Amino acid sequence: MHGRIRTWGPGALVLLPTVLLLGYFVYGLIAWTFNTSLTDKHNARPVPTNHVGLDNYVNLFGEERFLNSLKNLGVLTVAFIVGTLIFGVLWALLLEKGVAGESIFRSVFLFPMAISMIASGVVWGWLLNPSQGDEARGLNRLFSILHLNFLENPWWTAGSRWTTMASIALPAVWQLSGYIMALFLAGFRGIPPELREAARVDGASEFKLYRYVLFPQLSPIALSALIILGHMSLKLFDLIYAITGPNQFRTEVPSVYLWNTLLSSDMAKAAAIAIVLLAVVAVLVIPYVAYTVRQETEE
Amino acid sequence: MTVAEAPAATGKAAAAISQKPQRSTISDGSTRRSRTVRYVLLLLFLLFVLTPVYVVVITSFKTSSDTTAAAQWSLPETWTLEPWRKAWDVLQPYMVRSLSLAIPAAVISSLIGSANGFVLARWRFPGSNLVFALILFGMFIPYQAVMLPLRQTFQDLDVTRGVPTLIIAHVIYGLPICTLIFRNYYATVVPNEIIESARVDGAGLVQTYLRIILPISISGFVVTLIWQFTSVWNDFLFALFLTQQNNGPVTLGLAALSGGQKVDYAASMAGALITSFPTLLVYILLGRWFIGGLMAGALKG
Numbered sequence: 001m002h003g004r005i006r007t008w009g010p011g012a013l014v015l016l017p018t019v020l021l022l023g024y025f026v027y028g029l030i031a032w033t034f035n036t037s038l039t040d041k042h043n044a045r046p047v048p049t050n051h052v053g054l055d056n057y058v059n060l061f062g063e064e065r066f067l068n069s070l071k072n073l074g075v076l077t078v079a080f081i082v083g084t085l086i087f088g089v090l091w092a093l094l095l096e097k098g099v100a101g102e103s104i105f106r107s108v109f110l111f112p113m114a115i116s117m118i119a120s121g122v123v124w125g126w127l128l129n130p131s132q133g134d135e136a137r138g139l140n141r142l143f144s145i146l147h148l149n150f151l152e153n154p155w156w157t158a159g160s161r162w163t164t165m166a167s168i169a170l171p172a173v174w175q176l177s178g179y180i181m182a183l184f185l186a187g188f189r190g191i192p193p194e195l196r197e198a199a200r201v202d203g204a205s206e207f208k209l210y211r212y213v214l215f216p217q218l219s220p221i222a223l224s225a226l227i228i229l230g231h232m233s234l235k236l237f238d239l240i241y242a243i244t245g246p247n248q249f250r251t252e253v254p255s256v257y258l259w260n261t262l263l264s265s266d267m268a269k270a271a272a273i274a275i276v277l278l279a280v281v282a283v284l285v286i287p288y289v290a291y292t293v294r295q296e297t298e299e
Numbered sequence: 300m301t302v303a304e305a306p307a308a309t310g311k312a313a314a315a316i317s318q319k320p321q322r323s324t325i326s327d328g329s330t331r332r333s334r335t336v337r338y339v340l341l342l343l344f345l346l347f348v349l350t351p352v353y354v355v356v357i358t359s360f361k362t363s364s365d366t367t368a369a370a371q372w373s374l375p376e377t378w379t380l381e382p383w384r385k386a387w388d389v390l391q392p393y394m395v396r397s398l399s400l401a402i403p404a405a406v407i408s409s410l411i412g413s414a415n416g417f418v419l420a421r422w423r424f425p426g427s428n429l430v431f432a433l434i435l436f437g438m439f440i441p442y443q444a445v446m447l448p449l450r451q452t453f454q455d456l457d458v459t460r461g462v463p464t465l466i467i468a469h470v471i472y473g474l475p476i477c478t479l480i481f482r483n484y485y486a487t488v489v490p491n492e493i494i495e496s497a498r499v500d501g502a503g504l505v506q507t508y509l510r511i512i513l514p515i516s517i518s519g520f521v522v523t524l525i526w527q528f529t530s531v532w533n534d535f536l537f538a539l540f541l542t543q544q545n546n547g548p549v550t551l552g553l554a555a556l557s558g559g560q561k562v563d564y565a566a567s568m569a570g571a572l573i574t575s576f577p578t579l580l581v582y583i584l585l586g587r588w589f590i591g592g593l594m595a596g597a598l599k600g
Contacts, residue, residue: 011422014414018474019430023472025436029445029452036447037394087364091344094337105341107586108348114582116533116590118550119571122557123355126564137368142350145372174348182590235441238535240555259539260441271447278444293432 003012016278037271048235063089065249066257066273073253073280075165077233083166083173084229088180093210095181096188107183112176117175121242124171128243130157156244156251164250172239176232187221188214227288234281254280359383359569366564381564383573385557389566390573393552397532398577400462400548404469405527409520411470412477416519417512419478420485422504431482439473446540453541461546469531470540477523484519485512521588528577529589549574 037056048175060066092111095102112120132152136144143151153159156167157210170277191214199213244251246259254277261270354372359382361375370376419431453464493511535550542548544555553574557567582589 009419014504015430018411018415018434018478021471022434022437022474025444025449025452026440027433029448030440032448032451033444085566087344091341091552094341094344097483099334099337104509105345108345110586110590111579111582112348114578115575116535116550116553116578118533118535118553119575122553122567122571123351125557127351127354131368135368137371141368141371142354173341174351178348231439235443237443238550241535241539245558254365255441255443262447267447274441274443274447277441281439281441282436285436287309287440289432289435292435293428296431297428 030275033271033274036267037275039268042265042269043266049268050112052268056268057276060269060272060276065252066254068249069252069254069257071161072165072251073234074162076169076236076253077230079162079166079169080172080176080236081226081229083169085225087173087177088225089184091177091181092184092188096185106178106182109181112175113179115175117172117236117238118242120171120175121239122176124239125243128155128167128170130154156157156248168240168243168251171243172233172236176229180229183221183225184218187217187218191217223288227284230284231281234277234284353567355571358565359572361565363563363565382563382569385563385566386570386573388494390549390552390570391551393547394573396462396546397548397550400465400469401528401531402575404466404473404531405524407466408470408473408477408527410521411474412479412523413481413513413516413519414508415474416481416483417485417508418504419482420489434475434478437472438479442472442536446536450540461542464541465531465534465537465548468537469527469534472537473527473530477527480523480526481516481519484516484522485535488519489515496542518588521585525588526586532578 038051038053040052040055041049091105095105099105127138129136129140131137132140132154133144136152140152143149153163156164158164193218195213196209199209204213235255236253237259240246240248240251240253240256241259246256252260254273258273258277260272261273357374358371360368360378360380362377362379362381365376384533404424415434419427419434449468453460453467458464458467489512493515532548533550534548535554538548542551544551553570556570
């Protein structure tokens with residue numbers, strides 16, 4: 001027994017502060033938020049609060065505004081993931097065989113990732129100006145200069161939920177496609193060259209080579225990409241805050257709604273929104289975490 | 300969101316991407332025409348990515364009378380530094396706060412992450428898998444789920460609002476990603492024999508770490524330092540919830556500069572460039588390592 005403690009004791013001691021800190025600041029505070037979401041603390045007055053069970057959740061899911069924010073989030077997430085994957089995979093495909101100037105392309109495609117979402121939101125908010133015709137500004141003005149007037153559109157300010165949230169997804173796609181490119185590029189380069197040669201010797205066409213030989217090798221990367229993009233999209237806040245301002249029903253997602261709720265000091269409702277957001281992210285992430293840990297254990 | 304949540308990679312992944320593709324002795328399947336098409340497409344995408352950059356840069360040098368709708372995509376009639384001066388006057392105190400916050404936060408979380416990662420990579424103890432899973436999940440949580448009580452906790456503990464609160468928050472919530480990056484680094488990059496030999500000599504965990512591990516962790520540190528610096532610098536959520544205009548970081552400053560009713564577009568574009576400058580500098584100088592950070596975890600072994 002003494003020997004075992006000597007073996008793992010010091011290691012556990014090193015981890016202890018982190019475990020305690022994360023235990024409190026992640027899991028403890030989540031429990032605290034959950035507890036707040038079960039109360040009737042709907043204003044800033046320091047009055048005693050009562051437990052009201054799941055009332056706040058029932059109210060949320062019966063509320064047009066919250067359902068709207070969830071639908072917006074769903075559409076945003078689909079548009080963002082699909083857009084980013086298309087650009088990212090396409091760029092990786094274009095680059096993977098090696099082209100002259102590859103490092104320039106790579107650096108340019110990736111650089112938007114170094115920029116804060118607030119800075120890019122400030123810029124894109126201005127590019128996505130809804131004015132059209134003579135008064136057109138931003139991208140609409142560029143379209144008219146290029147004689148592509150039919151592309152002019154009101155962006156997020158009018159139209160269906162799909163066009164609205166796709167306009168919001170556009171800057172996020174601009175920012176993160178390079179990241180997906182980098183992931184897939186590393187994936188392509190990690191495939192043993194013998195696999196390609198064997199397929200070519202067997203007379204496989206380029207299309208079949210990618211479809212049946214290369215892409216199946218990349219499915220772990222595709223899974224990681226999906227998880228990363230998915231959880232980023234679910235939490236997206238800064239970009240919407242910067243582009244449309246926090247108070248836009250049209251583009252409101254739960255994270256933004258939470259901020260607005262907090263401004264009106266409705267702590268219980270804000271906490272309930274936070275827990276719903278956490279639950280949505282957890283549904284996506286927990287299987288991934290479990291899978292990762294199991295893989296690590298097997299190694 | 301911050302991009303900080305994207306999991307972590309080791310030098311290996313960074314190396315994989317900058318590897319030249321191995322030339323096949325057999326035809327690589329590309330003809331001259333397909334090569335041309337590929338270049339045309341790449342150049343078009345290059346333009347797409349750089350378009351916002353062009354318009355931001357030219358606008359930041361324009362006078363206010365020059366920012367009319369019609370002239371928006373044209374070069375400035377007269378070049379002026381006035382927007383830059385105006386933006387700098389507003390942002391300068393925020394920049395100082397962001398620097399004095401991002402550097403210590405990055406250093407502290409990297410140091411703790413390195414010690415943690417070493418332990419998790421090499422020492423199995425009862426429940427180590429559970430600890431690993433709980434740390435990993437901590438990386439993905441939406442911070443909104445902890446933000447309200449976090450604010451309360453800082454108030455209760457009487458932590459000075461502003462830089463100190465943000466340093467503490469970023470260190471704590473940066474621990475999962477730093478731990479994971481270092482764990483992968485030690486598990487894949489550092490040969491097992493090095494650690495084994497140290498243990499045979501009777502060196503304890505702490506000595507092994509200080510004398511042997513720390514000196515060979517430089518590239519791991521570069522990755523986490525860049526990663527943490529960038530995500531702390533770019534953070535807006537913690538800034539908004541935990542600080543105010545008079546004690547907040549540069550993302551809050553930029554939001555203030557570009558918000559409100561009467562926005563000076565030239566100044567807010569200059570402001571966006573000023574705020575992005577430190578992270579862009581890091582990206583340009585240390586791009587290889589920046590990519591390493593992005594890869595972590597997403598690519599196994």
